[in-house]
Amino acid sequence: MPEEITKIASTEREARSFIRAAREGRKRIGLVPTMGALHEGHLSLVRAARRTCESVAVTIFVNPAQFGQTEDLSKYPRTIDEDLEALRDLGVDLIFLPSQDELYPNGFSTYVLPPAVADPFEGQFRPEHFRGVATIVLKLLNLLPADVAFFGQKDFQQFQVIRQMVKDLNVPVEIQACPIVREPDGLAMSSRNRYLTPDERERAVALSDALAEAKRCFDDGATSSSTLAEYMSEILRKAKITKIDYAEVADANTLQRIDQIDRPAVALIAAYVGRTRLIDNTLLAAE
Amino acid sequence: MPEEITKIASTEREARSFIRAAREGRKRIGLVPTMGALHEGHLSLVRAARRTCESVAVTIFVNPAQFGQTEDLSKYPRTIDEDLEALRDLGVDLIFLPSQDELYPNGFSTYVLPPAVADPFEGQFRPEHFRGVATIVLKLLNLLPADVAFFGQKDFQQFQVIRQMVKDLNVPVEIQACPIVREPDGLAMSSRNRYLTPDERERAVALSDALAEAKRCFDDGATSSSTLAEYMSEILRKAKITKIDYAEVADANTLQRIDQIDRPAVALIAAYVGRTRLIDNTLLAAE
Numbered sequence: 001m002p003e004e005i006t007k008i009a010s011t012e013r014e015a016r017s018f019i020r021a022a023r024e025g026r027k028r029i030g031l032v033p034t035m036g037a038l039h040e041g042h043l044s045l046v047r048a049a050r051r052t053c054e055s056v057a058v059t060i061f062v063n064p065a066q067f068g069q070t071e072d073l074s075k076y077p078r079t080i081d082e083d084l085e086a087l088r089d090l091g092v093d094l095i096f097l098p099s100q101d102e103l104y105p106n107g108f109s110t111y112v113l114p115p116a117v118a119d120p121f122e123g124q125f126r127p128e129h130f131r132g133v134a135t136i137v138l139k140l141l142n143l144l145p146a147d148v149a150f151f152g153q154k155d156f157q158q159f160q161v162i163r164q165m166v167k168d169l170n171v172p173v174e175i176q177a178c179p180i181v182r183e184p185d186g187l188a189m190s191s192r193n194r195y196l197t198p199d200e201r202e203r204a205v206a207l208s209d210a211l212a213e214a215k216r217c218f219d220d221g222a223t224s225s226s227t228l229a230e231y232m233s234e235i236l237r238k239a240k241i242t243k244i245d246y247a248e249v250a251d252a253n254t255l256q257r258i259d260q261i262d263r264p265a266v267a268l269i270a271a272y273v274g275r276t277r278l279i280d281n282t283l284l285a286a287e
Numbered sequence: 288m289p290e291e292i293t294k295i296a297s298t299e300r301e302a303r304s305f306i307r308a309a310r311e312g313r314k315r316i317g318l319v320p321t322m323g324a325l326h327e328g329h330l331s332l333v334r335a336a337r338r339t340c341e342s343v344a345v346t347i348f349v350n351p352a353q354f355g356q357t358e359d360l361s362k363y364p365r366t367i368d369e370d371l372e373a374l375r376d377l378g379v380d381l382i383f384l385p386s387q388d389e390l391y392p393n394g395f396s397t398y399v400l401p402p403a404v405a406d407p408f409e410g411q412f413r414p415e416h417f418r419g420v421a422t423i424v425l426k427l428l429n430l431l432p433a434d435v436a437f438f439g440q441k442d443f444q445q446f447q448v449i450r451q452m453v454k455d456l457n458v459p460v461e462i463q464a465c466p467i468v469r470e471p472d473g474l475a476m477s478s479r480n481r482y483l484t485p486d487e488r489e490r491a492v493a494l495s496d497a498l499a500e501a502k503r504c505f506d507d508g509a510t511s512s513s514t515l516a517e518y519m520s521e522i523l524r525k526a527k528i529t530k531i532d533y534a535e536v537a538d539a540n541t542l543q544r545i546d547q548i549d550r551p552a553v554a555l556i557a558a559y560v561g562r563t564r565l566i567d568n569t570l571l572a573a574e
Contacts, residue, residue: 012457107402109404109455110399110455110456111400113399113418115394115395116394135456139456139457142457143457145459164394164396168397169399169425169426170426171429172303
């Protein structure tokens with residue numbers, strides 16, 4: 001059995017030297033950007049990369065630029081030892097663990113103004129979030145120019161933002177979305193699930209229940225977005241989830257709200273369970 | 288004598304195929320982005336590229352995103368036949384001539400928010416100019432990933448914007464500035480000089496005269512920015528140049544205005560000669 005060696009890099013120079021070696025070996029390179037606190041959702045991205053790429057790099061960086069001033073940057077979960085162990089077990093080739101100073105040195109002031117698909121939904125409730133996401137993803141794609149980068153469908157709008165950014169800015173990388181990984185009861189895996197109390201954890205399943213109900217109604221012939229939205233809100237309220245940022249249906253490509261589901265669409269929820277904001281979504285395939 | 292063949296590309300696919308071939312041949316690649324209407328200033332960039340790179344690509348694209356609504360996009364000079372001939376004569380390997388649809392297709396909506404060095408001077412008078420410049424340069428660097436890209440010192444603030452953008456976004460390219468090329472009387476070469484009437488052409492030399500005077504005073508020991516600024520304005524006014532956007536001294540790296548010239552500095556002028564807005568600058572090296 002060949003010895004698997006996972007390299008750890010923390011500087012731009014080390015990252016580039018890894019890519020150079022992989023390119024020399026004509027290896028297909030896969031990149032999985034994360035903020036750590038890894039769960040099965042992240043690991044499914046790594047496994048997808050492992051299946052189709054000869055060289056897999058995972059980045060762990062809690063990106064301050066994508067957190068709002070009132071958000072949970074300082075208490076965002078950090079589980080670096082467990083993260084490294086899990087990635088080593090999966091035979092990852094490179095783990096890139098840069099410092100804040102490495103990625104945002106003094107004088108840093110260039111950002112990516114994300115595409116229009118960033119404006120609704122998360123864009124309304126987290127005004128500079130996607131600016132920070134687009135900026136860090138572009139930086140990582142420049143530092144570790146991979147052939148393909150993997151993102152979870154759980155952050156559906158983020159995936160569309162990155163897909164459009166990469167197209168608009170001519171970044172030579174393929175962007176691949178991987179399915180949402182769920183707990184046995186349906187709750188979408190998220191690093192923020194750790195924040196939930198046992199009672200909140202039970203109630204949190206209402207998000208995936210609501211989306212499943214919307215999908216069921218759509219499959220049964222309902223095509224009115226507002227009808228599906230009402231069903232979803234009702235299920236959330238029954239679970240005492242009352243702070244709902246949105247529970248709606250949108251065009252799956254543009255994320256524009258639609259009245260009738262006459263094209264590929266997505267049902268999206270963002271809601272607070274206790275003090276924890278969770279998001280989830282499900283695709284509604286139009287015939 | 289080996290036959291020199293200049294390729295012309297107009298699509299992303301053709302551009303990438305050129306770069307791939309150059310990389311296979313392990314050639315050092317130089318990129319010279321232009322808006323056409325080439326003059327000796329541009330050609331000096333191409334010669335600089337030719338000297339240090341085995342493969343030289345020149346782009347010609349009049350970038351709408353960097354023109355303001357009241358600016359001269361539609362009447363910006365286009366001299367494509369002469370441009371191609373001049374570039375062929377210099378043995379350029381690739382000329383990239385994309386259409387607007389190729390670079391800004393329907394749905395395009397991602398921009399680069401340029402670094403802080405874009406804010407003063409041109410940033411005040413042409414509010415979205417550097418957003419457009421930074422965006423197109425990043426796109427071109429992604430389409431034609433060169434080892435080194437060449438820019439004229441004539442657009443000094445643009446050079447600093449691009450240098451900082453490339454650093455902030457981790458774009459793996461070296462940015463090289465080349466000296467301003469001047470007419471025999473001192474006027475900096477510019478595609479916009481074509482707009483000048485004979486009388487305006489004569490008066491336009493006041494910009495370079497003013498900068499030369501500022502440099503002379505600095506070399507003679509003057510260190511007050513406002514004193515140099517007054518000298519410059521006086522020379523401009525004597526040439527009946529009264530619409531002066533700025534004629535000032537700034538920190539050469541940050542472009543922040545300074546009172547005392549106690550660090551590397553630059554004297555910068557933007558002014559209208561008739562209806563034509565011209566810019567020019569000169570470095571004031573602090574000891």
